[in-house]
Amino acid sequence: MERGLSPLQAIMHAHRRVRNGFTIAAMDDISKENERILHQVFNERSTEPLDVMVERAVNVTESFERQGNCDSSFPSLDGSCNANGDAARSMKAYTRLVSANYCNGRDSPRCAANGGALPSERAISLAMRSNTQRTISNDVSYAFTAWGQFITHDIIQTPDVLGSGDVPCDCTGTAPQCKEITLDNDPVITFPCLFIIRSSSQLGQSGQGTPVREQINQLSGFLDGTTVYGFTSKHRNLLTDSDGMHLRMQSVKGNHFLPSVDMINDNGIKDKFSTSSALNDKGHAELVAGDTRVLENPLLSSLHTLFARLHNNAVDQLRTINPGWNKSRVFAEARLFVIGVMKEINYNEHMPLMVGNPGMAVMNSIGRGKSKNKKRANPDGHVPPSQDNPSIRNEFAAAAYRFGHSMVPDDFKSANTDMSQKRSAKLENNFFDPDLLFRDGAGACLRGMASMEAANVGGHYADATNHKLFKPNTLNHGVDLLAINLARGREHGLGTYHELRDWCMNHDDYGIMYNGLPSMQNGWNNVRNMYNNDGDVDLYVGLLMEQPMQNAEVGPTAGCIIVDQFLALRGVFSSGQLNTIKGWTLSKALCNAMEGMGSIQANLFKKAGTGQNINCNSRNMAGMDMTAWRDESAQSGTGDVGGGEEEDCIDRFGNVLVPPEGCSCKNAKKNKCPGICRDPKNNGAEVNIPEGCSCKAAIKNKCPPPAGFCFHKKLKVQFEAICGDGKANCKRAMKNSCSDICHNGDFENTLLTASKPEGCKKCKKCIQDIDFSQRKKKSGKKNGK
Numbered sequence: 001m002e003r004g005l006s007p008l009q010a011i012m013h014a015h016r017r018v019r020n021g022f023t024i025a026a027m028d029d030i031s032k033e034n035e036r037i038l039h040q041v042f043n044e045r046s047t048e049p050l051d052v053m054v055e056r057a058v059n060v061t062e063s064f065e066r067q068g069n070c071d072s073s074f075p076s077l078d079g080s081c082n083a084n085g086d087a088a089r090s091m092k093a094y095t096r097l098v099s100a101n102y103c104n105g106r107d108s109p110r111c112a113a114n115g116g117a118l119p120s121e122r123a124i125s126l127a128m129r130s131n132t133q134r135t136i137s138n139d140v141s142y143a144f145t146a147w148g149q150f151i152t153h154d155i156i157q158t159p160d161v162l163g164s165g166d167v168p169c170d171c172t173g174t175a176p177q178c179k180e181i182t183l184d185n186d187p188v189i190t191f192p193c194l195f196i197i198r199s200s201s202q203l204g205q206s207g208q209g210t211p212v213r214e215q216i217n218q219l220s221g222f223l224d225g226t227t228v229y230g231f232t233s234k235h236r237n238l239l240t241d242s243d244g245m246h247l248r249m250q251s252v253k254g255n256h257f258l259p260s261v262d263m264i265n266d267n268g269i270k271d272k273f274s275t276s277s278a279l280n281d282k283g284h285a286e287l288v289a290g291d292t293r294v295l296e297n298p299l300l301s302s303l304h305t306l307f308a309r310l311h312n313n314a315v316d317q318l319r320t321i322n323p324g325w326n327k328s329r330v331f332a333e334a335r336l337f338v339i340g341v342m343k344e345i346n347y348n349e350h351m352p353l354m355v356g357n358p359g360m361a362v363m364n365s366i367g368r369g370k371s372k373n374k375k376r377a378n379p380d381g382h383v384p385p386s387q388d389n390p391s392i393r394n395e396f397a398a399a400a401y402r403f404g405h406s407m408v409p410d411d412f413k414s415a416n417t418d419m420s421q422k423r424s425a426k427l428e429n430n431f432f433d434p435d436l437l438f439r440d441g442a443g444a445c446l447r448g449m450a451s452m453e454a455a456n457v458g459g460h461y462a463d464a465t466n467h468k469l470f471k472p473n474t475l476n477h478g479v480d481l482l483a484i485n486l487a488r489g490r491e492h493g494l495g496t497y498h499e500l501r502d503w504c505m506n507h508d509d510y511g512i513m514y515n516g517l518p519s520m521q522n523g524w525n526n527v528r529n530m531y532n533n534d535g536d537v538d539l540y541v542g543l544l545m546e547q548p549m550q551n552a553e554v555g556p557t558a559g560c561i562i563v564d565q566f567l568a569l570r571g572v573f574s575s576g577q578l579n580t581i582k583g584w585t586l587s588k589a590l591c592n593a594m595e596g597m598g599s600i601q602a603n604l605f606k607k608a609g610t611g612q613n614i615n616c617n618s619r620n621m622a623g624m625d626m627t628a629w630r631d632e633s634a635q636s637g638t639g640d641v642g643g644g645e646e647e648d649c650i651d652r653f654g655n656v657l658v659p660p661e662g663c664s665c666k667n668a669k670k671n672k673c674p675g676i677c678r679d680p681k682n683n684g685a686e687v688n689i690p691e692g693c694s695c696k697a698a699i700k701n702k703c704p705p706p707a708g709f710c711f712h713k714k715l716k717v718q719f720e721a722i723c724g725d726g727k728a729n730c731k732r733a734m735k736n737s738c739s740d741i742c743h744n745g746d747f748e749n750t751l752l753t754a755s756k757p758e759g760c761k762k763c764k765k766c767i768q769d770i771d772f773s774q775r776k777k778k779s780g781k782k783n784g785k
C-alpha cells in the first residue's frame with residue numbers, strides 16, 4: 001500500500017498502475033533504448049539513413065528474449081512463435097490501418113489539418129456530455145461491458161514512457177513526455193490542467209518513407225490468457241503454486257481468492273501491484289494476477305478470480321484423466337483449456353452482440369475461407385492464430401475498443417443467489433479497491449455484474465468516469481477518462497474519424513457493414529461544430545456517436561476496426577478439444593467455479609430478463625467434461641509424459657537457475673545439477689557446497705571436516721564450527737554448546753570461532769567480552785524469537 005501521496009499523486013499512481021505491466025528489467029532497458037533512438041532521429045537529426053535507424057530499433061526490440069520455445073506445441077507466454085516475424089509478441093509496435101497523423105508528420109500530437117490547434121479534449125468531453133443523453137441498453141448487461149475490459153487486458157497494455165517522476169507534468173506544456181489537456185473554467189475539476197504521460201514507442205517508418213513514432217504493446221497481443229498467467233516466465237512462475245500445476249490462491253471465508261501481494265515473495269510484484277491508500281482505503285492487501293490492472297474495479301477482479309479458479313479446476317480434472325502427465329504438461333494443458341474457453345466466449349457470445357448481424361456476416365464469410373485472411377488448421381492442437389499480421393492495430397487500442405468506457409455505470413452491484421441485489425457500491429469510491437470483492441465474494445460480484453444494466457455507447461459517460469476517475473478519498477473529483485482517451489488518440493497520431501470511416505467504407509470486406517454514410521446520434525451536429533473543420537473530428541468522437549448497426553452495440557466504423565482485429569487474432573484448436581470447449585459459455589464458467597450460484601442468463605452478456613436462463617444446479621452446467629483431453633499414453637500414473645514448454649529455468653521462488661550443459665531444469669530445481677544448490681526451506685537461498693561435500697548435506701549443515709562449514713540460514717552466511725571433538729557440529733556451534741567454542745553471533749565475519757575460556761561451562765554465563773546482548777538483539781529481532 002502506498003501511503004502519504006497527495007491527491008494528484010494518488011491519481012497518477014493509479015493511472016500508472018493501469019499503464020505499466022509487470023515487466024522484467026530487459027523490457028525496461030529496451031524501452032529506454034527505443035526512446036534514445038527516437039530522440040536521436042527526431043531531435044538530434046541523426047545523419048544515418050532512416051532504414052538503418054529503423055532496423056536498429058527493430059533489433060533492440062528483438063533482443064527481448066523469447067518467453068517460450070518455438071518447438072513447443074503450446075502457445076508461448078509472450079506471443080512469440082505464433083506468427084511470421086513474431087508479430088504481436090510482447091514489446092512489438094502497433095500497426096496502423098491508416099497512416100500516422102502527427103502534427104509535425106513525425107511525433108507530435110495531431111493538430112487540425114490546417115496546422116492550427118484542436119479544441120481541448122476536456123472541452124469536447126463536456127460538449128459531448130451536455131449534447132447527448134445517457135440511455136440504458138435494452139440488450140446487454142454490464143457483463144458485456146466487463147468482458148470487453150477483461151479481454152482488453154489480455155491483449156493490450158501500452159506503457160508510459162519510462163522514468164517520469166511522481167507528478168512530471170506542470171501544465172506549462174514544456175515537458176516532452178507530457179501530453180497536457182487544458183482546462184477552461186472547469187465545472188468540476190480543480191487541477192490547473194489534466195495530463196497523460198506519452199506512450200512508450202519505437203522508431204517506425206511511414207509509407208512515404210518518413211520516420212514516425214510507433215507505440216508499443218507490452219503484452220502478447222494474442223488472446224492467450226495473459227490476464228491469468230502474465231507474459232513472462234518469471235511472472236507465470238510467481239503465480240504458480242508450489243505443486244507446479246495449480247495457480248496460487250488464498251482462502252478467505254472458505255472461498256478461493258487471488259493471492260495477496262504479501263504471499264508472493266518478490267519486490268517487483270509488490271511494486272507493480274500495490275495501490276494507493278487514498279483509493280484502497282479500507283486497508284485490504286492487494287491481489288495479484290497476470291495483469292497489473294486487476295484491481296482497477298471490483299468486478300474486473302472477480303473475472304480474474306473466475307479464470308484462476310477455472311484453471312485450477314481444469315488441473316484437477318486433467319490429473320484424474322491423465323495421471324501419467326507430468327506437472328508442466330498438466331499446467332500447459334489447463335492453460336490451453338482456459339485460453340480455449342476465453343476465445344469461445346469472446347467469439348461466440350461476445351462478438352455477435354457487439355458487432356451484430358453485419359459484423360458477424362463479415363466474420364463468418366472470411367472465416368469460411370473466402371478471403372485473403374484464410375487460416376490453416378492443424379489437427380494437433382495449437383495453431384498460429386493468423387498467417388496475416390495479427391498485430392494489435394493502434395486504432396483498435398487507442399480508440400475503437402475503448403467504446404466500453406461509455407457503457408460503464410456509476411453504481412456497481414453484487415447479487416444474492418436468487419439474483420436480488422445484495423449491495424450497491426459507487427464506482428467512484430471503488431477504483432483500485434477490492435472491498436466489494438472481499439465483503440461479498442467473487443460469486444456475488446459476478447452475479448451482480450450479470451444483473452447490472454449497461455449504458456448504450458454514446459457521448460455521455462457516467463460521472464465516475466467523466467469527472468471522478470481514480471478519485472482519492474480526500475478529494476471530491478478525479479480525472480476525465482473521455483478526455484484522456486481523446487488525448488491518447490492525438491498523442492498516438494491516430495487518423496481522424498473521416499480517415500478511418502473512408503478506409504472502412506472502401507474496404508473490400510468491410511464496406512458491406514455500411515448502408516451509405518452512417519447515421520449519427522442526436523447531438524452530433526453540436527459536437528462536430530466544436531471543430532473548425534469536419535475533417536478534424538477525433539476518431540473516438542465519431543466512433544462513439546455513430547448509430548449502432550443492426551443488433552449491435554457499436555456503429556459500422558468501430559465495427560470495422562473491431563472485426564478486423566478479431567479476425568487477425570482468431571485461432572484454431574484440434575477438433576476433439578474444440579468439442580470440449582464448444583459447450584462453454586461464460587454462464588457455464590460461473591456455474592463451475594463460483595460459489596452460491598442459482599439461475600442466471602444462459603448468455604450472461606444479454607440483459608437480465610431478455611433471454612433464456614439456465615440453472616447452475618443442472619449437472620451439465622456445473623461440470624467439466626474433459627474426456628476429449630484424455631491421452632492414452634498417460635494412463636500409467638508415472639507423471640512423465642511431457643510436452644510442456646521449455647522455458648527459462650526459474651524455481652518456484654522466482655530465482656533464475658542456469659543449469660550447466662547436459663543437466664535439465666527439472667534436475668536443477670531438485671538440486672541435482674553440479675554447482676546448483678538452493679535451500680527450499682529458505683526461499684531458495686543459494687548455499688555454497690564445500691569441496692567434497694554434497695548439496696543435501698550442505699543444506700542440512702552436515703558437511704564433515706575438513707569441509708566443515710556451517711550455513712546460518714537466518715543470517716545467510718557460512719561460518720566454521722569445529723567442536724572440540726574435531727567434528728563440525730553446526731547446530732551445537734550455533735547454540736554455543738560445543739565443548740570448546742563460544743561465538744558472539746556476529747557471523748558477518750565469515751570465519752568466526754572463539755575459544756571457550758577455561759573452566760567455563762556455558763558461554764552465556766561466563767563470557768563478558770563477548771557481547772551476547774548484542775547478539776540477542778540482532779538475531780532475536782530479525783527472527784521474531
Ligand code: HEM
Pocket residue numbers: 015018019145146147148149152156157158159196296297396397398401402403404405408481484485488
Ligand atoms: C470501470 C471501468 C474502466 C476503467 C476505470 C477504465 C480505465 C482505463 C484507463 C485509465 C485507461 C488508460 C487510458 C490512457 O491513459 O490512455 C484505459 C485504457 C483502455 N481501456 Fe479501459 N477502463 C474501464 C473499462 C473498459 C472497458 C469496459 C473497455 C472495453 C470494452 C476498456 C477498454 C480499454 C482499452 C482498449 C484501453 C487501451 C489500453 C492500452 O492501450 O493500454 N476499458 N482504461
Ligand SMILES: [Ca+2]
Pocket residue numbers: 154155219220221222223224225226227
Ligand atoms: Ca495476450
